[in-house]
Amino acid sequence: MSVDARIRTTVGSFEIDVHLTCAPGETVALLGPNGAGKSSVLRTIAGLHGLDQGRIEIAGNVVDDSAAGIHLPAERRRVGFVFQDYVLFPHMTVRQNIGFGPRSTGLDASGVDHWIDALGIADLADRRPSELSGGQAQRVALARALATDPQLLLMDEPLAALDAATRIEVRGRLRHHLAEFRQGTVIVTHDPLDALVLADRVVVVENGRITQDGPTAQVAAEPRTEYLAALLGVTLFRGSAASGTIACVDGGTLIASDTHAAGDVVALVRPQAISLHRERPEGSARNTWHTTVTGIDAHGDQVRVHLAGPPALVAAVTPAAVAELRLAPGEKVWASLKATDVSVHPA
């Protein structure tokens, strides 16, 4: 495990009690509303906030153990931390910012150039943080954290400081950069879209407790708390887009009305947007499939119909429609989806 943290701590009078893990190479999103305690969990793992009770292991080394009285100071934990709004040292150039960690730990400086190149910031190296855009500052902050060769990367709301347009672009690029990092990454965010695009696994934190923990697509499809349900309840597809056609990683294609996205994307589809038909549907829907029902389950006043695809789909219909269409596992059915109902996000 990159990190295995059992944390019990208090911030003011607010109690936090979570058990969080992250495997090497895995990206975990800590998703939750503002004030849920996500950032405090991150700060506790980094050693910037004290632990009341519990045990934290980073890459197999115990850095906190309340029972054994172990508390390693932040500077000896080998954790990379990307702060919200980045906190670049204003009196240093970009290169000096990135070199600060290696110089502090006695690491050789070759990592500095590697990350400057990897993050495409070579032409910014001599600038001061005040001369950087939000997206550039984010890349510098990431390079600075990675240059110390950390065993674990922690990112606190890495996209919150960016405006909407930059955010989409940076989010897509961030996923690529994280793919280069072989250790675990934990990202704190209050934006479900950040979690869906960036994370392999989503851990939902509400009121200082974990309320859901599962693979991203599963959490997206089956949100278990009201907070999440209001935001999610979508089917997630990873694929690559070219002029509006998305070739899904798990097979099949989706046609989207957004023709600008190119390369790796995450496509989101609301189950309510998929219509089911006995006969081949006529009309304007750009996506139609003749597919097999693989399962049916009731979901409140809706019924979720799972379809084989490809790609595998979930349609939400009324109980009346299930009867009318005589839907049952193994039955063939036509499904249709309008291109405007496929939302595409660069990843």
Next chain:
Amino acid sequence: MRTPAPRLLIALAMVAFAFLALPLIGLLLSAPWGQMTELLSTPAARDALRLSLVTSLMATAITIVLGVPLAWVLARREFRGRALVRGLVLIPLVLPPVVGGVTLLAAFGRRGLVGQYLYDWFGIQLPFSTAGVVMAEAFVALPFLVITVEGALRVMDIRFEDAARTLGASPTRVLLRVTAPLIAPSLVAGAVLAWARALGEFGATITFAGNFPGVTQTLPLAVYSALEVSREEAIALSVVLLGISFAVLVSLRGRLLGGRG
């Protein structure tokens, strides 16, 4: 769009400004400009200038060496009685300087709390010595540096230090490479204010160190003594002090005059 102002307010503001400006104008108009070089090159004047410069710079150095750690402790450490400590630190700001001199005598005088041992064991006598001048000046100047630096430490985003720590920097490295550069402008401002206060020190100095030409007679003391003999010399020395004050103001204009930072 300017807000309309009551006329009485404007009138009083003009009186206030005149009240502050007229004495300065008076000093400059009555200055014996033709004899300046001559008046300032008397042995007494040169001794006072040299002594003032040396003692005020030494006092400033002491306030930096001792004041920065004190400011850091007040800003960053929670401990019982912190409010009391901060209150005590600020006392020299509001204490009449003469009383400050008396308290220094009580502590470091030949029969003082600490002074008796300094004298009995080491033969060190601080009152009425040049070292005493430095002490008196440091005593009144220290609070200026401490409050300026402490304020800067409090306002500074603590996450800069957090970031440095997660990057593996030891506490000393965080202090020297991150905290110190970030508060440097305030440290400079605090040091300049402390120096200006030390340079102008009169009450505590004359009480604790006396008024001996060449040993403890600094510029303000020389002005006071000169007034009894030569008004011209007093004015000439005053012009020098005014010039230094003006230079201090200019160097701190961004911070004190609300101009660009």
